[in-house]
Amino acid sequence: MRKMMLLNKSSPADPPPLCSICQHKAPLFGKPPRWFTYSELEHATSRFSQANFLAEGGYGSVHRGHLPDGQVIAVKQYKSASSQGDLEFCSEVEVLSCAQHRNVVMLIGFCVEDGRRLLVYEYICNGSLDSHLYGRNGHPLNWSARQKIAVGAARGLRYLHEECRVGCIVHRDMRPSNILLTHDFEPLVGDFGLARWQPEGNLGVDTRVIGTFGYLAPEYAQSGQITEKADAYSFGIVLLELVTGRKAIDINRPKGQQSLSEWFILIIRIEQARPLLRKSAISELIDPCLVNCCLEQEVRGMLHCASLCIRRDPNSRPRMSQVLRMLEGDVLVS
Numbered sequence: 001m002r003k004m005m006l007l008n009k010s011s012p013a014d015p016p017p018l019c020s021i022c023q024h025k026a027p028l029f030g031k032p033p034r035w036f037t038y039s040e041l042e043h044a045t046s047r048f049s050q051a052n053f054l055a056e057g058g059y060g061s062v063h064r065g066h067l068p069d070g071q072v073i074a075v076k077q078y079k080s081a082s083s084q085g086d087l088e089f090c091s092e093v094e095v096l097s098c099a100q101h102r103n104v105v106m107l108i109g110f111c112v113e114d115g116r117r118l119l120v121y122e123y124i125c126n127g128s129l130d131s132h133l134y135g136r137n138g139h140p141l142n143w144s145a146r147q148k149i150a151v152g153a154a155r156g157l158r159y160l161h162e163e164c165r166v167g168c169i170v171h172r173d174m175r176p177s178n179i180l181l182t183h184d185f186e187p188l189v190g191d192f193g194l195a196r197w198q199p200e201g202n203l204g205v206d207t208r209v210i211g212t213f214g215y216l217a218p219e220y221a222q223s224g225q226i227t228e229k230a231d232a233y234s235f236g237i238v239l240l241e242l243v244t245g246r247k248a249i250d251i252n253r254p255k256g257q258q259s260l261s262e263w264f265i266l267i268i269r270i271e272q273a274r275p276l277l278r279k280s281a282i283s284e285l286i287d288p289c290l291v292n293c294c295l296e297q298e299v300r301g302m303l304h305c306a307s308l309c310i311r312r313d314p315n316s317r318p319r320m321s322q323v324l325r326m327l328e329g330d331v332l333v334s
């Protein structure tokens with residue numbers, strides 16, 4: 001018996017696959033980030049071939065690849081790298097690779113070589129949330145998938161803010177393109193290239209505002225002051241997108257509806273002022289493809305949660321653990 005336990009200890013079982021359909025091998029937890037050579041990554045991605053090309057993001061291109069042990073990876077290549085600040089980059093990667101959670105995309109390793117910088121993540125098989133909400137694949141997300149995505153992404157963010165051993169990691173760029181999905185619609189919060197480690201008790205004040213228009217908390221946009229409450233704000237906007245199926249900013253909509261948060265606040269105010277005269281705010285806000293296929297109570301819960309997250313005063317926004325409890329239907333926080 002003792003022998004068996006020792007044997008198990010020295011050869012840990014493979015973690016369960018991330019997606020029940022793809023069955024891709026999940027990376028082992030608890031390992032330090034791996035330092036890859038450029039030629040290893042060239043080999044893994046068939047020389048960054050077109051067939052392995054996934055997307056061009058704001059910072060560079062992303063390719064799929066396979067490691068010799070069977071691990072499927074996504075390799076992110078930074079366009080405008082220089083060897084200046086290599087040390088800072090490496091220590092940043094060390095910190096970010098400590099974030100290991102079911103709902104957080106794992107950073108497996110990196111490559112710094114001849115002025116090149118690449119990050120190696122586990123590959124998540126079913127695209128990003130924005131491609132499902134706004135893509136043209138013709139299969140709108142059903143309500144239970146949206147609910148699952150909201151809860152899972154909230155778990156990922158709660159972990160980064162409140163449970164990570166290296167301290168509070170503020171994401172800084174929470175939005176649907178940085179939430180990746182499996183075919184079971186399990187969400188993983190990704191793209192920590194912009195997150196910074198927040199030492200306890202020290203408010204980060206940054207002169208550069210990093211993030212995406214439409215998701216920026218007012219205090220961050222105005223003064224560059226970044227705390228985890230700015231992520232809560234962005235998460236509130238993501239919740240509104242899940243309910244309404246509308247983009248955070250959509251210049252193709254009529255004036256007054258282009259900013260999702262402003263449109264939402266307006267509709268809620270009108271309903272509060274004239275509750276009996278108007279049709280309910282929910283029927284106006286909800287994604288037309290969800291009408292009659294969702295639970296009104298759950299939609300109300302998600303909208304209530306979103307309204308708390310996007311409050312102007314960062315101190316009155318809930319923490320992600322409170323957000324999660326609300327989304328799971330455990331408590332009503334006012």
Ligand SMILES: Nc1ncnc2c1ncn2[C@@H]1O[C@H](COP(=O)(O)OP(=O)(O)OP(=O)(O)O)[C@@H](O)[C@H]1O
Pocket residue numbers: 054055056057058059060061062074076105121122123124125127128177178180190191
């Ligand atoms: N770990 C991953 N697994 C699978 N696909 C990924 C992974 N990381 C990124 N991608 C794909 O690459 C796309 C681009 O990602 P990337 O983070 O570079 O850009 P973005 O999020 O669209 O914009 P930005 O660069 O401004 O963050 C994603 O939308 C996704 O489709």
Ligand SMILES: [Mg+2]
Pocket residue numbers: 057177178190191
């Ligand atoms: Mg991204």
